[in-house]
Amino acid sequence: MSTRITVAVVGGGIAGLVAARELALGGAEVSLYERASELGGRVRSTALAGAPIDIGAEAFATRGGAVMQLIEELRLASEVVRPEPLGSWVVTEERSLPLPPGGALGIPSAPLGRASRRVLGTWGALRAALEPLLPRDRTVDRATTLADLVRRRLGERVLDRLVRPVALGVYSTAPEELSLSRLRDLAEAYEREGSLIRAARSLRDSSSAAGGAVAALRGGMAGLVTALAADLERLGVSIHTGHSVEHLGTFAPDGAEPADTILLATPEVTTRALLASSDADSVGDDQPRELQPGTRVEVIALAIEDSRLDAAPRGTGALVAPGTPGIAAKALTHVTAKWADRRAMRDSSVHVVRLSYGRAGSEPETVALSDAEAYELARQDASRILGVELRADAIRDAARKIWVTSTATDANQPLTPQPGIGLAGDWVHGTGLASVVPGARQAARALLAEAQHTLNESDESQVRST
Structure with a gap:
């Protein structure tokens, strides 16, 4: 009798691909099932003006080193x-200003610096600078929201002018909805330092700031998906795309035997539905709750021929404060200013910008618009954000894509699946590849250890029975 552990991985986004690889490296026989026709989830590219462009995730945070480790293992380090180093901006109702460098989630590491004073004003900067002198707040725990903590310790100006635009841009979630349980790096730094300013400095120095130090792959992040898929093929992982899993007991193709264990790398709403279909007692909530599928975000990319953008008027891009009149987008990335390799892939006169729409609690402003209407809105928004009136005939190409972003589960309503099932993904481990990649590897290792323990117990039982 074979003692090789069999594992089914449901979900072919980055979490599923990384988990499947980790399981295969651990000696398991792995099958991966993805509903879409392509792997990668929100890491996806599309053609724009004759060259590929990231229409999903465009970079990864370097904090923790987990993504770089994976990239090195896949022999992509040279890419x-x-x-x-152009910096980014924040656009508000009053004006557009460069964001203070460093820090974490908009929390300034140098509140009395010139950039901070320009955004916060003298009073707001002084209010923030006094924060390290405040006594440690013993009432703060992982259920405390980012908004509550920042308001108490740094004041309303830091919250509204810096933290709110960054939180909405990075997490698509208002700081009132972001608990410290979802911001583990910041929560741990604050617990260690007892001050948000000192925590921001600590994260800056360790390259741990969310939305801070980032990197990418030459030509786009889709190269990571290609490399992972190739490595899974090398490791003998069976990949099934276009395969929708509706019930955990019925998805094995061609009459194959059910897997010993299952790893779900799916959104929370899908995961809970699958677990409920398998075992009504596995969901883990005392009371059923209505689950939303996530926050919908639309990305629109424009290829623009306009020499006035050569000067990168908003650096690498800008975050837009909520309620800024005349701008529906929440953020803009000047792709060809931010990434030299993307600029080299195109005619030097063509610039690429990406605009993001949709904040937590509301649909993207573009969702009901035709392509022509959406691209016109994006042109107008880009003009106002960049401070350059872009002509309609300067748009050489455009693309759009709607994504559903998951959110980390509420720490007060944990999901506890039955033995033999593991969970991975951004709603489990946090937003961004820097959280998803190590989380998926950890989930795979834990599942392997559990399966091996069960197998050893079974073998010992058989020996005793003989």
Whole structure:
């Protein structure tokens, strides 16, 4: 009798691909099932003006080193590129200003610095600078929201002018909805330092700031998906795309035997539905709750021929404060200013910008618009954000894509699946590849250890019975 552990991985996004690889490296026989026709989830590219462009995730945070470790294992280290040091901006109702460098989630590491004073004003900067002198707040725990903590310790100006735009841009979630349980790096740094300013400095120095130090792959992040898929093929993983899993007991193709264990790398709403279909007692909530599928975000990319953009008027891009009149987008990335390799792939006169729409609690402003209407709105928004009136006839190409972003589960309503099932994904481990990649590897290792323990117990039982 074979003692090789069999595992089914449901979900072919980055979490599923990384988990499947880790399981195969651990000696398991792995099958991966993905509903879509393509692997990669929100890491996806599309053609724009004759060259590929990231229409999903465009970079990874370097904090923790887990993504770089994976990239090195996949022999892609020579393909890593860094953004141009141009800085980014924040656009508010009053004006557009460069964001203070460093820090974490908009929390300034140098509140009395010139950039911070320009955004916060003298009073707001002084209020923030006094924060390290405040006594440690013993009432703060992982259920405390980012908004509550920042308001108490740094004041309303830091919250509204810096933290809110960054939180909405990075997490598509208002700081009132972001608990510290979802911001593990910041929560741990605050617990250690007892001050948000000192925590921001600590994260800056360790390259751990969310939305801070980032890198990408030459030509786009889709190269990571290609490399992972090739490595899974080398490791003998069976990949099934276009295969929708509706019930955990019925998805094995061609009459194959059910897997020993299952790893679900699917959104929370899908995961809970699958677990409920398998075992009504596995969901883990005392009371059933209505689950939303996630926050919908639309990305629109424009290829623009306009020499006035050569000066990168908003650096690598800008975050837009909520309620800014005349701008529906929440963020803009000047792709060809931020990434030199993307600029080299195109005619030097063509610039690429990406605009993001949709904040937590509301649909993207573009969702009901035709392509022509959506691209016109994006042109107008880009004009106002960049401070350059872009002509309609300067748009050389455009693309759009709607994504559903998951959110980390509420720490007060944990999901506890039955033995033999593991969970991975951004709603489990946090937003961004820097959280998803190590989380998926950890989940795979834990599942393998559990399966091996069960197998050893079974073998010992058979020996005793003989």
